[in-house]
Amino acid sequence: MANPSDTPGRVDxxxxxxxxxxxxxxxxPSELKITDMRLAVVCSNYxxxxxxxxxxxxxxGIGEVRDAGxxxxxxxxxxxxxxxxxxxxDMIFRAMKRFGNWGREGGGVSGIEIALWDxxxxxxxxxxxxxxxxxxRDKVRLYADTPAPEEATPEGYRKALEKxxxxxxxxxxxxxxxxxxxxxxxxxxxxxxxxxxxxxxRWRAPGGGTGTRITEKGIARAxxxxxxxxxxxxxxxxxxxxxxxxxxxxxxxxxxLGEALEPxxxxxxxxxxxxxxxxGHKQVTxxxxxxxxxxxxxxxxxxxxxxxxxxxxxxxxxDLLTSGGMLETKxxxxxxERHGLPTALHFAGSPIAFMANVHCAAAIPSFVALxxxxxxxxxxxx
Numbered sequence: 001m002a003n004p005s006d007t008p009g010r011v012d013x014x015x016x017x018x019x020x021x022x023x024x025x026x027x028x029p030s031e032l033k034i035t036d037m038r039l040a041v042v043c044s045n046y047x048x049x050x051x052x053x054x055x056x057x058x059x060x061g062i063g064e065v066r067d068a069g070x071x072x073x074x075x076x077x078x079x080x081x082x083x084x085x086x087x088x089x090d091m092i093f094r095a096m097k098r099f100g101n102w103g104r105e106g107g108g109v110s111g112i113e114i115a116l117w118d119x120x121x122x123x124x125x126x127x128x129x130x131x132x133x134x135x136x137r138d139k140v141r142l143y144a145d146t147p148a149p150e151e152a153t154p155e156g157y158r159k160a161l162e163k164x165x166x167x168x169x170x171x172x173x174x175x176x177x178x179x180x181x182x183x184x185x186x187x188x189x190x191x192x193x194x195x196x197x198x199x200x201x202r203w204r205a206p207g208g209g210t211g212t213r214i215t216e217k218g219i220a221r222a223x224x225x226x227x228x229x230x231x232x233x234x235x236x237x238x239x240x241x242x243x244x245x246x247x248x249x250x251x252x253x254x255x256x257l258g259e260a261l262e263p264x265x266x267x268x269x270x271x272x273x274x275x276x277x278x279x280g281h282k283q284v285t286x287x288x289x290x291x292x293x294x295x296x297x298x299x300x301x302x303x304x305x306x307x308x309x310x311x312x313x314x315x316x317x318x319d320l321l322t323s324g325g326m327l328e329t330k331x332x333x334x335x336x337e338r339h340g341l342p343t344a345l346h347f348a349g350s351p352i353a354f355m356a357n358v359h360c361a362a363a364i365p366s367f368v369a370l371x372x373x374x375x376x377x378x379x380x381x382x
Contacts, residue, residue, distance in 0.1 A: 027057040027123045032085050037078045037112075039071045044377060048350040049074065049107075053115045055086060059122050063115025064353040066107030066321035067373075073100075073108030081112070087123070089116050089327070097300060097324065102275060106299040106322040113325025114356040128356070132330045132363035140361045143171035143240065143369040145348070147376075152180050154228035161229045164375075171238040171267070171369050174229060176222055176257075178248045187218030214253050219260050230264045238369075239264070240293070243271035251283045258288035267368075268293040268315055268344075282312035293317040295332075296346035300324045304332045308339050315368060319346040321353055326360045333364040342366040348373035351380065 033056045042048040049065035051074050065074050077096055084092055093113055100109035121128045129135045144164050149156035157174065164172045181187040190213055229239065244254065254272040261269075268291040273280035275297035285292045291314035298304050299322055307313060316336040320329045333343040343364055347357050348371070361370050374380040 027055075027059050029087050029120075029123050030085070032057055032059070032087060032123065034081045034084050034086055037075070037081055039065075039075060041071055042350060044350070044379070045374070046348065048352075049111070050350065050352060051111050051115045053081070053086065053112070053119055055119065059119055061086070061115040061117070061119025061122070062352055063111040063113070063118065063356075064321065064349055065111040066104050066319065066353075067348045067350075069104040069107035069111075069321075073105060074111050075108075077108060077112060086116050086119050089113070089120065092116065093325070093328075100299055100324075102299045102303065103297045103322060106324065110321045110323065110325040110328075111353075113327070114320070114353065117326050117356070128326060128359040129362045132326060132360065135362040136365050136367070137362055140358050140367075141171060141369045142169070142372045143173055143238070143344070144169045144375055145242070145371055145373045146172055146174045148175035148177055148179070152183055152225075154224045157225050158228045158232040162232050165233045165237060167375065170236070171240075172233065173240045173242055173270070173371070175242045176225065176244070177242075178244065180222060180225065181214050181218035184218050184221040186215055187221055189213045189215055214249065214257070219257055222257060223260050226261055226264050226266075235265070238267040240267040241269050243296075244269075251280045254284050255287045258284065258290050262289050266290050270294065270317065271296065278306050278310060278312045281307065282310055285311070285313055291315055293344060295319075296322065298323060300328060301331050301335065304335070308332075308336050308341060311339060311341065314341065316341050316343045317346050318343070319348075320357050320360055321347075321349060326356055329360050330363055333366065337366040342368050344368040345370045347371040350374075 034053055035056050036054040038052045040050050042050055046067035048067065049069060049071040051063040051065065052060055054060045065071060080095060096109045096112065100106040117128045117131060146160055146164055149160045161172060161174060251273060258269055271294045272284045272292055281292065281294055293315035294313045295304060295317040296319040298318065304316065308316065316332065318329050318332055320326065323329045323332060336343055343366060345357050345361055347354060357370050361367050
């Protein structure tokens with residue numbers, strides 16, 4: 001009788017172990033177990049809580065809690081993670097997500113999620129964008145954050161934006177903060193009392209707990225600044241504004257400002273209203289021609305649903321380290337696309353989370369640009 005191993009297409013069962021040993025695998029995924037989660041805080045322009053998740057097979061994943069977040073937002077899940085198979089990301093994510101929330105409170109859930117994807121990518125030897133459905137692009141467009149200059153004048157802004165342009169950037173964000181109006185003589189009516197100022201914005205009603213209002217002089221000053229910026233960088237470079245203090249201006253004030261800035265063709269006004277004021281965002285979006293973008297404080301697909309369905313903004317703008325991580329952000333972007341809205345990605349973290357954003361951006365069809373918030377930091381230069 002012929003030996004089974006001599007028959008084409010058949011393998012002797014006694015040789016199965018040797019065949020298995022000959023296969024090059026990074027690990028045995030079905031036998032993976034999480035054995036530890038450690039965390040270190042890197043101090044930079046923000047504190048970056050960096051996560052490392054270890055397994056019984058020596059494979060580990062790296063993640064990050066959102067910029068200026070708290071390491072405890074991730075460490076609270078350590079006992080839940082130990083002994084789990086990291087490949088069961090969806091099950092783990094569903095167990096964790098109920099304990100996250102908007103803003104930095106979503107950083108622990110999101111940071112662990114990207115660490116698990118990093119780990120699994122190493123296990124299977126493939127890039128993370130493959131787990132999100134594959135890539136749509138080989139290059140990801142960046143937009144650069146530009147802090148407000150110490151000299152908050154048209155000339156000061158001109159110099160700051162010219163430096164960004166000299167780096168070869170084609171998409172630049174700049175700050176027009178309430179301080180610009182406060183520093184302008186006659187820029188506001190109704191100065192904040194020292195007592196109210198000491199309370200801080202968290203105790204104020206959105207857009208007017210202090211009774212302060214921006215005047216036409218204040219609006220005119222902002223127009224001077226944006227005009228100087230546009231003249232400095234030209235019309236081939238996309239420009240957008242950073243947030244306006246997340247609620248320090250009323251919807252009517254933002255509308256007045258948006259209308260005044262329309263001649264300069266900005267790509268978007270960012271977070272014109274507080275994150276939870278969906279109707280306020282829609283009021284602004286419907287009233288001005290300049291696009292609006294928002295979402296950096298929203299948590300999970302559920303948090304974006306109303307904003308997307310009401311088309312309260314023109315561009316969805318999640319922060320991957322708050323929105324729930326890579327897969328959840330991909331789901332948010334896909335849902336936005338179904339409603340005719342593109343996605344840009346907010347980011348202000350370390351190179352670790354930056355790469356998670358790059359993989360996510362590669363997998364989003366209707367993608368605009370990814371923020372780079374570290375151009376002035378030496379360690380970003382390698």
